[in-house]
Amino acid sequence: MDLPFAEDALEPVISRETIQYHYGKHHKGYVDNTNALIKGTELDDEVPLVDIVKNSDGVLFNNAAQAYNHNFYWMCLTPDPMPPSPKMVELIERDFGSFESFKEQFLNAAATLFGSGWAWLELDVNEKLVITQRSNGDTPIIYHHTPLLTMDVWEHAYYIDYRNDRKKYLESLWELIDWKFVASNIIEYYHDLTEPCRENSELCDYIEMLQHENEVTT
Numbered sequence: 001m002d003l004p005f006a007e008d009a010l011e012p013v014i015s016r017e018t019i020q021y022h023y024g025k026h027h028k029g030y031v032d033n034t035n036a037l038i039k040g041t042e043l044d045d046e047v048p049l050v051d052i053v054k055n056s057d058g059v060l061f062n063n064a065a066q067a068y069n070h071n072f073y074w075m076c077l078t079p080d081p082m083p084p085s086p087k088m089v090e091l092i093e094r095d096f097g098s099f100e101s102f103k104e105q106f107l108n109a110a111a112t113l114f115g116s117g118w119a120w121l122e123l124d125v126n127e128k129l130v131i132t133q134r135s136n137g138d139t140p141i142i143y144h145h146t147p148l149l150t151m152d153v154w155e156h157a158y159y160i161d162y163r164n165d166r167k168k169y170l171e172s173l174w175e176l177i178d179w180k181f182v183a184s185n186i187i188e189y190y191h192d193l194t195e196p197c198r199e200n201s202e203l204c205d206y207i208e209m210l211q212h213e214n215e216v217t218t
């Protein structure tokens with residue numbers, strides 16, 4: 001994928017140098033490895049990355065999932081952040097009590113994940129928001145969960161700018177979240193849920209409201 005912003009657009013939170021290594025070397029490496037591994041197989045026929053992730057294991061899964069997770073991570077960030085919409089806040093308050101409590105729980109999950117991996121906000125199969133710690137290339141889409149937000153806590157994401165201070169990186173990154181992208185994922189992925197948009201379900205109502213908000217703001 002192309003980055004949705006310039007290499008220096010996230011400074012000073014994320015430096016151009018970090019982007020050049022993280023996007024230009026690490027992320028590109030996962031993409032190149034995936035392309036090399038599927039070459040000549042049935043997956044080498046314009047199969048969407050999501051389907052490669054869902055239908056692979058071992059080294060191909062690790063690389064394809066990391067390619068997918070990084071695509072998602074960059075989309076979660078913006079140099080022009082806006083606060084979450086009232087409906088998004090309402091959904092978060094429903095499942096975490098308050099927005100502040102959600103922020104604390106999410107950042108704590110990301111800060112305390114042992115080793116390399118990702119913190120996620122997901123919608124589970126019961127249409128409930130959950131925060132998860134996922135190691136290495138693990139990703140919510142293989143559990144029929146809807147991914148909404150992620151933060152990369154592999155050291156390569158922050159070591160140039162923050163050295164070993166993962167907590168400071170996460171608190172800074174929080175200010176760059178693209179909440180419009182987060183909300184858009186509910187619309188994008190809800191059909192992947194086990195029981196997609198049950199008639200009269202609360203999630204269906206939210207999707208309708210989010211779609212309406214999208215139409216109003218675009």
Ligand SMILES: [Fe+2]
Pocket residue numbers: 022026070152154156157
């Ligand atoms: Fe990364």
